[in-house]
Amino acid sequence: MKMGEAKARQKSKAEREAEAEAVREASLATALPETNKGFKMMAKFGFKQGDTLGKAENARKEPIQVNVKEDRSGIGLESEKKRKLREAWDEAARVAKRSKEEEGDYLEDRKQQQKEKKMERDLDSAQRTAERLFEKEAEEMAGPSSEEKPLKDINVLWRIRARRRVEKEHDRRQRRELENSLASRLPTLAQDQEEDTDTKIAAGRDVAPFYTSLENDLEDEDPELAEFEALPVAERLQKLLVFLREQYKYCLYCGYQYPDANMEGCPGITEEDHD
Numbered sequence: 624m625k626m627g628e629a630k631a632r633q634k635s636k637a638e639r640e641a642e643a644e645a646v647r648e649a650s651l652a653t654a655l656p657e658t659n660k661g662f663k664m665m666a667k668f669g670f671k672q673g674d675t676l677g678k679a680e681n682a683r684k685e686p687i688q689v690n691v692k693e694d695r696s697g698i699g700l701e702s703e704k705k706r707k708l709r710e711a712w713d714e715a716a717r718v719a720k721r722s723k724e725e726e727g728d729y730l731e732d733r734k735q736q737q738k739e740k741k742m743e744r745d746l747d748s749a750q751r752t753a754e755r756l757f758e759k760e761a762e763e764m765a766g767p768s769s770e771e772k773p774l775k776d777i778n779v780l781w782r783i784r785a786r787r788r789v790e791k792e793h794d795r796r797q798r799r800e801l802e803n804s805l806a807s808r809l810p811t812l813a814q815d816q817e818e819d820t821d822t823k824i825a826a827g828r829d830v831a832p833f834y835t836s837l838e839n840d841l842e843d844e845d846p847e848l849a850e851f852e853a854l855p856v857a858e859r860l861q862k863l864l865v866f867l868r869e870q871y872k873y874c875l876y877c878g879y880q881y882p883d884a885n886m887e888g889c890p891g892i893t894e895e896d897h898d
Contacts, residue, residue: 654672657672739856742856742860743856745875746856746859746863748875749860749863749875750780750781750783750784750863751784752867752875753778753780753781753863753866753867753870753871754781756867756870756873756880757781770785774786774789774843775843775845775847779847779848780851780862780863781863782845782848782851783848783852786845861892864892864893865892868886868892872884872886874886876893876894876897877889877897
């Protein structure tokens with residue numbers, strides 16, 4: 624270089640790497656010429672331009688891609704990163720799947736709970752209707768009502784309703800007796816005055832216990848009722864629905880008592896039949 628001639632600009636590292644990459648790609652993209660010594664040697668064994676190496680027809684035709692390592696990290700570091708990334712991805716997928724399954728289980732449980740509550744309401748309505756129709760029939764035939772019969776003589780399909788009423792009345796009277804017992808210990812202005820029975824009842828001071836025959840039945844075991852109440856709600860409801868239809872020609876979901884056993888116009892026994 625002559626004195627005074629401008630010094631050539633040094634290429635940057637990025638430019639040198641780009642040129643090397645271009646040369647490498649050009650070399651890989653260029654097939655061996657037939658004048659190449661290596662190509663001539665392979666041609667003697669039957670190799671032709673575009674064929675695969677070896678006997679297998681599905682062997683590789685293109686050279687293996689060259690990946691230049693430009694950092695100083697270990698050879699296995701990239702694989703480790705990929706492994707951790709794959710594990711994190713798999714874990715996220717498992718969490719999402721588990722969350723979706725739990726959500727599905729929750730919705731299914733909620734749906735089942737709502738269905739059971741609906742059946743319990745229908746069961747209570749069916750029992751109330753059956754008892755009302757029975758009382759109406761007993762009144763027309765001048766027969767005894769449920770309140771005049773022992774608990775075990777009441778139809779087991781709605782016996783639980785009568786038992787709950789008796790239990791409620793029994794508890795109310797026990798509370799009243801306790802209150803009267805406490806009140807009787809307090810001084811009053813009319814201690815020396817005699818009160819007749821009606822006056823005591825009106826004032827809530829009839830402290831003597833009073834039990835009906837139904838209340839006495841509470842102390843007795845009722846295996847028939849226990850067995851019926853142990854049945855699933857759906858099965859108890861089904862028994863009530865069939866009883867109402869056979870005994871009174873009544874459909875709970877139509878809300879109507881039909882004039883004959885054919886019950887013409889009623890689509891079926893269950894609520895689904897009425898949808």
